[in-house]
């Protein structure tokens with residue numbers, strides 16, 4: 001057993017952290033989290049804080065769900081691994097595909113393609129979307145359109161449809177044939193439009209114009225998060241996604257819902273698409289599907305796509321895509337237990353109730369602190385946008401944002417700071433008392449950062 005001194009000495013020395021500058025990690029070694037229980041984390045100094053980030057918006061049932069842990073342990077004992085490449089299968093993946101087809105039947109999705117995380121699920125969606133058109137003889141439908149500020153993971157496909165330069169610039173050139181339209185973000189948009197419904201209309205008009213400009217017969221799919229997450233929590237007006245659906249249908253373009261965050265209850269609905277009353281052609285889910293206990297993803301496909309592949313009789317329908325760990329038995333067992341627990345604990349309803357309370361409290365904080373330029377969100381995904389000047393909306397500097405993070409931690413809460421935004425996305429089992437702890441910590445942090 002290595003001692004605490006060992007971990008401190010080697011922290012970030014040989015380990016490059018995702019989404020971080022290696023030099024910064026060396027200069028400011030990251031916090032070492034040693035254990036977790038319920039919705040709380042304990043660090044190597046013995047300090048316990050409430051995790052208002054929910055892992056990375058994935059530990060929706062908290063850190064102590066024994067049913068999921070037991071299911072994983074049992075699967076490890078009976079079949080710790082086997083491939084699902086053509087010719088072999090296993091029981092937990094078969095059962096999971098059946099359960100998911102029921103779970104997503106209201107969304108019109110009946111087939112699952114498994115992989116190991118959100119980025120994989122996006123890559124799968126993009127590749128299968130192109131292949132779908134190819135099977136139908138629409139070989140030129142290869143382009144993708146997405147939203148600025150959207151986040152779709154970091155594989156080359158996902159990064160190419162990503163709407164934030166931070167994840168693109170150092171890795172260019174991106175995949176050819178990817179185009180972006182403005183997001184329906186009322187706080188900052190190129191039209192200075194603050195009315196969410198009018199803004200939705202403007203953005204979808206641009207989507208249609210872009211499809212027509214590219215030539216509809218060259219566009220494979222439009223992809224969007226039903227509520228934009230990592231881009232700063234942007235819930236569109238309720239008319240946006242239905243209008244997108246109409247436009248996609250008019251032009252034979254597939255609609256891919258990136259629900260890596262929004263699937264499984266975070267918005268208060270079981271899927272973000274359902275929240276807006278839309279049936280996507282493809283839905284990407286990952287993160288909470290195993291409560292973060294195992295890297296796993298399910299890309300769900302509509303009946304129409306399924307039939308196109310399943311009725312095909314030549315090589316264009318053969319799937320040349322998949323991973324060694326696709327449908328990993330331990331992940332599938334974790335997912336089965338997680339789905340059951342999510343239903344039993346009615347976490348979507350708790351997300352709505354706790355989210356509404358948090359939203360009211362954050363709006364109260366906005367009255368108290370001028371540096372809160374905007375508060376937005378839905379269910380248990382909320383953002384506070386911090387500005388140095390409310391009228392010019394100038395983004396707050398990095399040093400102040402770090403002070404806010406430190407202040408919240410000091411007050412016993414782990415928050416996520418992304419650029420000038422504070423992102424709050426606790427586990428969906430969070431209690432009313434725990435959301436109050438989050439609000440008190442934010443109050444303390446914002447007060448001490450000014």
Ligand SMILES: Cc1ncc(COP(=O)(O)O)c(C=O)c1O
Nearest residue numbers: 117118119151152153229260261
């Ligand atoms: C909407 C969305 N899509 C895709 C991804 C990528 O998922 P992963 O980090 O598991 O590859 C994320 C990750 O945060 C996400 O938020």
